[in-house]
Amino acid sequence: MEFALSEDQRMFRNMFRDFAAKEIAPRAEEIDHEETLPQDILRKAANQGFLGATLPEKYFGAELDGVSYAMLIEALAGACVSVALTVATHVSLVAMSILEHGTDAQKDEWLEAMAAGEVIGAFALTEPEAGSDGQAIATRATPDGDDVLLNGVKVWVGNGEIAGLFLVFAKGPEGIDAYLVPRDAPGLTVGYREPTLGLRSMFFNTVYLEDCQVPSANRLGGAGEGWTVAQKALDRFAIAVAAAGLGVAADAVDVAAQFATERVQFGVPIAKKQAIQNYIAEAHIEVEALRYLVYRTAWLADQGRDFSAEASVVKAFGARVARNVTNRMVQVMGGYGFMEDYPMARKYRDARMLGLVGGPTELHYVRVAQHIFAERDLEITP
Ligand SMILES: Cc1cc2nc3c(=O)[nH]c(=O)nc-3n(C[C@H](O)[C@H](O)[C@H](O)COP(=O)(O)OP(=O)(O)OC[C@H]3O[C@@H](n4cnc5c(N)ncnc54)[C@H](O)[C@@H]3O)c2cc1C
Incomplete structure (x- = not known):
């Protein structure tokens, strides 16, 4: 069992984080308030190869493995969940469906243009x-x-x-x-x-x-065969949504921990209060558990094995961790966590959507339960 990232994966992770920190994070509040996604952000993402992240080089894709792709979505979501899910919808739901089920003519017609960001x-x-x-x-x-x-x-x-x-x-x-x-x-x-x-x-x-x-x-x-196409796309997307949950939750902990060292009440930084430490420690533990589940599920998918039950596990857990962690980090920041001039309010609102997009948590629970009972020779329907 190998838990360490490869040298390439570490290099990619740094590159994704740099891009998110330089090109997205400084604009995340503004684009949220203006409720728009400026096209230059997607153009820059395309120039980095992110819009063809897992497509083969033949179609000018970056040919990333699943773990690296999960780290890309994680990094983008740390800065802005909207950008992360815009990319994940394009790559996981559409481009990869064409790669998996398309004829040569369909792949030639669409994939290169999708990798270049000319077609979303x-x-x-x-x-x-x-x-x-x-x-x-x-x-x-x-x-x-x-x-x-x-x-x-x-x-x-x-x-x-x-x-x-x-x-x-x-x-x-x-x-x-x-x-x-x-x-x-x-x-x-x-x-x-x-x-x-x-x-x-x-x-x-x-x-x-x-x-x-x-x-x-x-x-x-x-x-x-459309339902099979949809299910396979949604399984891939489930890992991406969980990776987005990981990104937003991890960044929420960073933001709240920094805030706690700066905010002084009763003459000391609130970081010295045990209640605050407990919130941050619990959040960190959940983030770390999610991190390994996301990477492991992405790795499993890379092996070409069926991962539909695992996709539902990671999607449900990712949505839960993102919601719980951002909720608690709002609490750490007190009233500032609720104010739209601070980033936590946006993270909390964005995290809430992860339990709905890509199928609601309840449906993923049904699939997990189906899997558990099928292993025991009992068939159940949703
Ligand atoms: C932000 C966002 C983005 C989206 N993007 C897309 C997209 O790009 N493309 C697309 O096609 N769709 C998209 N969707 C749709 C999304 O996949 C659906 O919202 C989802 O499938 C649930 O459907 P519904 O909202 O109509 O809820 P309903 O199906 O009406 O469900 C309502 C509630 O009942 C529960 N429920 C329903 N059936 C069962 C059951 N059998 N057992 C237990 N509980 C059950 C649900 O879990 C939920 O809690 C998006 C949704 C959101 C919110």
Whole structure:
């Protein structure tokens, strides 16, 4: 059993942290308040190879291993969770789905442009009446000669505003299909941008598909294989969401510990008070436990083994640690933790979303329970 990072992984980690500290952290408050993600941030991320992080060199990807990619998302989230999840949506949900299920023609058409950041990806599964129960989608894919017509409404599509490519899930004659739908496809309209409690620098939009016409050749994977495409994408994304939880929680501890050494009450820094030390120590212990679970799950995925149960474990734990730690670090900072002029309020709001995005915690518990009972020959349904 080897716990040490390789020399390359250490080098990458330093590079990710430098980028986050120089290019994102100084602007994180401003972009949160302005509720936007300036495109130059994504351009700089693309120049570093982050938008093709795990794609092969053939497509101008950085070909990072899973642990290094988790450290990238962790570092970005330490500065700004919105930037981290914008990148993770693009890479884990869309680009990697094309790499895993795409034809050579689909890979050639999209992957290089995605690695360069010329095309940003979005994942369009959720609908007004189909959230946790993703297989209940009402969007239809109707064959029309060599084309297919997509009709339906997708909600909360992350990156919707800035996406050049939508991975759309729709019911076809043989079950759920996945389609690659370019933004300029006739009949696709990006609509309402949803205001949110956290992740305010990320874009979540409603997407309308009205007789949206795409070639049948844009189907990703076989007929009726869309649900498998979605599940595999969400398993990859689960590790990225947990890595984002690790990043935001670890940074929250850093910020609160620094604050505690500077804030003086009763004549001494509050860091000298045992209650404060306990909060910080407990938070650190949870962060360290999460760190090894994230890296281990990423490593497991790299081995090409099935990691769907582990993905749910790490996603549920990552969301919990991020929420608990940021909550306690608000308490360490007292009223300053609640003030929008200090970074903890944003971290707390952002961390809250990690238990929803990529499937709610309850659904991940169901999958963990299914796994536990299946090992004991008992089948349960959600
Ligand atoms: C910030 C954000 C970003 C998102 N980005 C995207 C995106 O880019 N693309 C996309 O397609 N979707 C996206 N989603 C949708 C997200 O995946 C869904 O919110 C999620 O699947 C849950 O659906 P719902 O919100 O409709 O909740 P519901 O399904 O209505 O669930 C409500 C509550 O009931 C619980 N529940 C439901 N069924 C069960 C069950 N069987 N057992 C136990 N509890 C259950 C849930 O856990 C939850 O607590 C995003 C959501 C958010 C909040």
